[in-house]
Amino acid sequence: MYFFTEKMHSLKMGFPDYIQTLEEERRKIQVFSKELPLSLELVTQAIEACKQQLSGTASEYNLNGHSECSEQTTSTEGPVLEEFIPIKKMASSSPFCDEEDEDDEQHSHKQRVSKENNNSDKRKSDWLRSVQLWNPDPPAEEDVNKKVPGLELKRSGNGGGAFQPFHKEERGAKTSESLSKAPSSTSVAAASSSAAEPAAEKSLNEGQRKQRRCWSQDLHKRFLHALQQLGGADTATPKQIREIMNVDGLTNDEVKSHLQKYRLHTRRPSPMVHNSSNPQAAPFVLVGNIFVQSPEYAAVATSTASREVATVAAPAGIYAPVATHPTPVSHPPADSIKNPQFKKVKLFEHSISDERANHSEGAVHSNSPTSSSSTHTSTSLGY
DNA sequence: GGTACAATAT
DNA sequence: AATATTGTAC
Numbered sequence: 001m002y003f004f005t006e007k008m009h010s011l012k013m014g015f016p017d018y019i020q021t022l023e024e025e026r027r028k029i030q031v032f033s034k035e036l037p038l039s040l041e042l043v044t045q046a047i048e049a050c051k052q053q054l055s056g057t058a059s060e061y062n063l064n065g066h067s068e069c070s071e072q073t074t075s076t077e078g079p080v081l082e083e084f085i086p087i088k089k090m091a092s093s094s095p096f097c098d099e100e101d102e103d104d105e106q107h108s109h110k111q112r113v114s115k116e117n118n119n120s121d122k123r124k125s126d127w128l129r130s131v132q133l134w135n136p137d138p139p140a141e142e143d144v145n146k147k148v149p150g151l152e153l154k155r156s157g158n159g160g161g162a163f164q165p166f167h168k169e170e171r172g173a174k175t176s177e178s179l180s181k182a183p184s185s186t187s188v189a190a191a192s193s194s195a196a197e198p199a200a201e202k203s204l205n206e207g208q209r210k211q212r213r214c215w216s217q218d219l220h221k222r223f224l225h226a227l228q229q230l231g232g233a234d235t236a237t238p239k240q241i242r243e244i245m246n247v248d249g250l251t252n253d254e255v256k257s258h259l260q261k262y263r264l265h266t267r268r269p270s271p272m273v274h275n276s277s278n279p280q281a282a283p284f285v286l287v288g289n290i291f292v293q294s295p296e297y298a299a300v301a302t303s304t305a306s307r308e309v310a311t312v313a314a315p316a317g318i319y320a321p322v323a324t325h326p327t328p329v330s331h332p333p334a335d336s337i338k339n340p341q342f343k344k345v346k347l348f349e350h351s352i353s354d355e356r357a358n359h360s361e362g363a364v365h366s367n368s369p370t371s372s373s374s375t376h377t378s379t380s381l382g383y
Numbered sequence: 384g385g386t387a388c389a390a391t392a393t
Numbered sequence: 394a395a396t397a398t399t400g401t402a403c
Binding site for chain 2: 209212237238239252256259260263
């Protein structure tokens with residue numbers, strides 16, 4: 001009760017008005033009764049409480065014992081209120097934690113331990129993330145070229161996609177390695193730190209594995225850029241890529257590895273298989289008792305195998321069960337939706353979309369959702 | 384240069 | 394525990 005009256009006062013209204021307000025609130029929430037069951041209930045309770053207060057009927061009793069609000073069938077009883085009060089407090093206390101949710105990134109590299117944000121931030125972003133339907137990722141990005149070898153700026157709001165693989169790396173990378181700036185191409189002094197590290201490590205331990213390379217966004221962009229210059233991931237060769245990227249300290253192997261991953265994710269095995277329903281489309285046909293790759297498919301597969309088109313199948317598509325509707329994959333806008341149900345569906349970041357979009361690389365759009373290869377067991381996720 | 388697989392990081 | 398990403402060996 002205390003809570004209510006307090007609130008009420010702050011709003012400068014009497015019970016009647018407040019109740020009205022609450023009811024209005026409840027109407028709004030009602031729509032989301034599924035999503036915000038507790039909120040609904042809270043408001044309901046509040047209304048009830050106010051009414052009782054107003055009518056002068058036994059106050060405390062109701063509150064504690066808890067009245068029988070008709071609506072609330074589910075019962076989270078009295079305690080609920082108390083429990084949530086603190087929350088309100090919190091919320092108000094950190095009203096604007098403006099912020100970069102992208103804090104989710106924690107790096108393996110302990111480099112930036114310093115910045116410990118308040119939990120509230122984290123929490124907030126968490127639940128927000130789970131609820132928000134809009135596409136989190138903001139623009140950002142151009143700063144790629146801004147970078148100066150010597151200093152690294154941390155863009156607080158970088159492309160924030162919570163889910164992008166490279167973002168995480170980016171952090172570490174940023175601090176640990178600076179990449180070059182403009183494509184202009186002066187060689188970039190790469191990571192001082194990274195350079196330094198190896199030496200130390202080597203001296204210390206022979207067998208030590210070399211430090212992981214962090215593929216920052218910038219680095220990756222360079223990679224993509226090189227790729228496009230070389231005519232795509234399939235034609236490009238690690239060495240060439242490295243040369244074009246012109247990043248100091250970057251090794252062929254690293255590029256190779258990255259390329260491998262890129263290819264892997266790039267050629268997306270579209271999981272959409274309408275097997276039974278659509279035999280024609282199926283990559284394999286059953287002959288006798290063995291499966292044979294259907295001619296058509298084979299052709300496609302071999303020729304374009306790897307460059308799947310970009311538009312990544314929507315998450316739904318990716319995990320859709322085999323038997324699903326023949327319907328094609330969902331559309332682009334889908335990417336903005338995060339369906340919690342599907343595990344992180346990562347896209348090869350902007351990269352892919354960018355890249356593909358801009359460059360003809362993946363020109364071959366032909367693939368129908370049905371066709372696809374399957375050869376890939378592992379991550380089917382689009383990169 | 385490409386792959387597979389081990390080692391690590393999340 | 395499962396995955397994703399990166400390093401190595403072949």
